[in-house]
Amino acid sequence: MRLSDFWDRMSMHFGEAYAESWARDYVIAELGGRTVTQALSDGVAAKTVWRAVCKVTDVDSKLH
Numbered sequence: 001m002r003l004s005d006f007w008d009r010m011s012m013h014f015g016e017a018y019a020e021s022w023a024r025d026y027v028i029a030e031l032g033g034r035t036v037t038q039a040l041s042d043g044v045a046a047k048t049v050w051r052a053v054c055k056v057t058d059v060d061s062k063l064h
Contacts, residue, residue: 006046010036013059028052 010019023036
């Protein structure tokens with residue numbers, strides 16, 4: 001998954017204004033106790049991060 005696709009999905013799910021805030025502030029255990037922004041900066045694949053986001057927000061990752 002391209003990073004631009006990841007951010008498009010985040011915007012669709014959370015709304016454009018809230019997606020970046022959520023990504024900066026919400027810590028996800030499955031990402032090693034990191035936020036989305038930290039995980040992506042550390043080189044975690046966007047697809048892996050998206051799956052973790054879907055898991056904690058109860059969204060089917062295959063629907064988006």
